[in-house]
Amino acid sequence: MPIIQSKEIPSGTKGYQMLSKIEINNFRCYKKLELKDLGRFNFIVGDNGTGKSSLLDAIYLCAGSSPEILIRTMMWRGLVSQSGAVALSTDTYKEFFSEIFHAFKTEIDVDIRFIDSYDELRWLKITYGDQREVSLPLTSGDIGLSKTGVSPLTFKAGIGDKEIYNTTIELADSSQVRFKSQPFPYNLSYLNALNTFAPQNLTVGYSRIDSKNRKDIIIRSVQNIFPEIDDISSIYHGGTPLLGVASKYIPNKIPVGSYSAGMTKFLHIIIAIENSPKNVVLIDEIDNGLYYGKIEAYMREIVKYCERNNTQIFASTHSMEFLRTLLPIMVERSDFCLLKAERASGVSTVKVFDSKHFEAALELGAEIR
Numbered sequence: 001m002p003i004i005q006s007k008e009i010p011s012g013t014k015g016y017q018m019l020s021k022i023e024i025n026n027f028r029c030y031k032k033l034e035l036k037d038l039g040r041f042n043f044i045v046g047d048n049g050t051g052k053s054s055l056l057d058a059i060y061l062c063a064g065s066s067p068e069i070l071i072r073t074m075m076w077r078g079l080v081s082q083s084g085a086v087a088l089s090t091d092t093y094k095e096f097f098s099e100i101f102h103a104f105k106t107e108i109d110v111d112i113r114f115i116d117s118y119d120e121l122r123w124l125k126i127t128y129g130d131q132r133e134v135s136l137p138l139t140s141g142d143i144g145l146s147k148t149g150v151s152p153l154t155f156k157a158g159i160g161d162k163e164i165y166n167t168t169i170e171l172a173d174s175s176q177v178r179f180k181s182q183p184f185p186y187n188l189s190y191l192n193a194l195n196t197f198a199p200q201n202l203t204v205g206y207s208r209i210d211s212k213n214r215k216d217i218i219i220r221s222v223q224n225i226f227p228e229i230d231d232i233s234s235i236y237h238g239g240t241p242l243l244g245v246a247s248k249y250i251p252n253k254i255p256v257g258s259y260s261a262g263m264t265k266f267l268h269i270i271i272a273i274e275n276s277p278k279n280v281v282l283i284d285e286i287d288n289g290l291y292y293g294k295i296e297a298y299m300r301e302i303v304k305y306c307e308r309n310n311t312q313i314f315a316s317t318h319s320m321e322f323l324r325t326l327l328p329i330m331v332e333r334s335d336f337c338l339l340k341a342e343r344a345s346g347v348s349t350v351k352v353f354d355s356k357h358f359e360a361a362l363e364l365g366a367e368i369r
Contacts, residue, residue, distance in 0.1 A: 018117040018312040019059070019280060025111040026102045027061075028054040029348040037352070039335040040306060043286075043326065044316040044350075046341030051348035052316040053077075055341065056190065056282045059314065062112040062124045063186035063280070065157030067169045067179045070100065070126075076194045086177050093171060097153050100126065103346060122186060125156045129168065155179075189272040192284040199257060202264065203234055203243050205271040210234075214274070221270055221301045225294055226263060232256070243267070265289040266298055270305050277309040286315035287322040295325045303329060324362060331359050 018040065024033040029051045044052045057073045074080045079099075088096055098104050106128050113123035128151040157165040167180040195201055209215055215232065222229050228248045235244035235253050244253035245263070257264050265288070272281050290298055306313060317323065323338075330336040338353040353361065 018278075018310070019114045020117055021115040022059065023111070023113050024055070024058045026105060026108045027058050027110045027112060028100060028102060029343060029346070030054060030058070031102045031347045033348070033350060035339070035350060035352065037337075038312075039333075039337040039354075040312050041303070041330060041333065041335060042312070042314045042337045042339055043323075044314065044339045044341060045318070045323070047343070050341035050343040051350070052341050053192075053284055054348070055339070055350065056192075056284055056314060056316065058112050059114065059280070060188060060190045060282055062114060062122060062157075063188040065122075065124045065155060065165055065186075066181065067153070067155055067167065067177070068181070070097075071177075076192055088171060088177060090171065093153075094128070094151060097169070121160050123158055127154050127156070128152070129154045187276070188280045188282065189276050190282040190284075191268055191272055193288065199240075199242050199255070202256070202268055202271065203241050205275055206232070206243050206267070207234065209271065209274055217274065218267070218270060221305075222263065222267070224301060225266070225297045226260070232267075261289045262291055262294065262298075266301075269302055273302070273305040273309055273311045273313070276311050278311070279309075280312045280314070283313060283315040285317065287317050287319045290322075292319075292321045292325070295322055296329065299326060299329055323358075327359060327362055331355050 020036070020038055022033070022035045022038070024030045026032075029049075033055075044055060046052050061069050061073065063069075071080055071086060075082060080086055086096075094106065098106050100110060101108065110126035111123070113121060115121050152168040152170060154168045155165065156163055169177050169179050172178045206215065206218065209218060210233075219229070219232050222232060222245075229245055230248060231246040231253075233244060233246075233253070234241055235255070236242075237244070237255050242255045242257075245256050245259050246253045247259070256267060269281075269283060269286070287295060302313075305311065333355055336355045336358070338358045340351045340353065342349050342351065
């Protein structure tokens with residue numbers, strides 16, 4: 001029986017989506033995980049292979065509740081080509097998707113659910129259905145066999161007690177997979193190593209802010225860390241629209257990626273937050289690419305954006321320098337959680353620390369990364 005049950009949704013609270021509880025069952029390295037009393041700022045630490053990225057993937061997958069989201073996360077992990085194209089046969093279909101089930105136990109459903117601040121339950125179940133016949137393309141070596149049995153992967157998702165979405169990943173005649181689109185995605189942003197530095201994402205996100213006459217907010221935040229910057233705007237570079245910066249020390253605007261990788265990472269984060277009011281932003285390896293001497297300045301700006309937009313973040317890190325820099329910013333906050341992922345005998349767990357326990361652990365020199 002899942003710990004998260006459906007509750008009546010209070011009137012007048014639609015649109016506020018901060019997550020307060022998460023439950024994950026039979027997903028990748030998590031046999032069973034229950035997290036309660038999450039904060040606005042949730043930082044995930046742990047050794048390689050303990051489940052930090054899998055925790056972020058689970059939240060993202062439940063929010064999207066679609067096979068397309070699953071294939072996207074597999075692409076980010078290098079399991080699918082960068083085009084996102086998947087070509088399978090009945091021999092490889094089940095093997096391909098079985099890695100999302102804990103210990104490859106495909107007879108047990110993947111069950112992910114979360115509750116937001118106003119007790120709105122969202123849930124996702126992924127299961128292998130009954131065996132059915134599918135058409136397959138014939139090759140010159142095939143002799144009269146055009147159909148074979150396969151157990152399809154089924155996605156069921158809902159809000160509260162109501163199932164709203166039910167689709168199956170089918171094999172098309174071209175050996176490509178196909179499925180129905182998801183009609184009610186939960187608006188959530190996920191920044192990781194692959195899409196954080198995608199220039200088109202940065203340009204589009206900044207344009208949305210500029211169209212609301214709010215780009216000055218972004219520019220001031222960048223100037224607080226890079227005081228030499230005069231302006232940020234869209235430019236054409238080699239025929240491609242990119243985000244460009246004007247500096248006191250450079251005669252022409254140049255792409256932000258050419259100016260500073262750290263600035264690029266910072267812009268991706270604050271633009272995602274500014275475009276996600278009353279929502280959730282997931283960030284894998286938040287400190288990657290940020291110079292340690294500027295981390296406090298970066299984080300103080302990020303905190304301002306989260307507070308102004310009522311945005312919740314889940315961010316992973318490996319850096320003790322980052323955690324020590326984070327301490328004076330978070331020590332007095334009641335909305336901070338440190339989530340330490342650990343793994344033993346193939347099963348991952350997560351320990352939760354509030355700001356006071358986080359401070360005590362750092363003072364004692366405990367290994368909390």
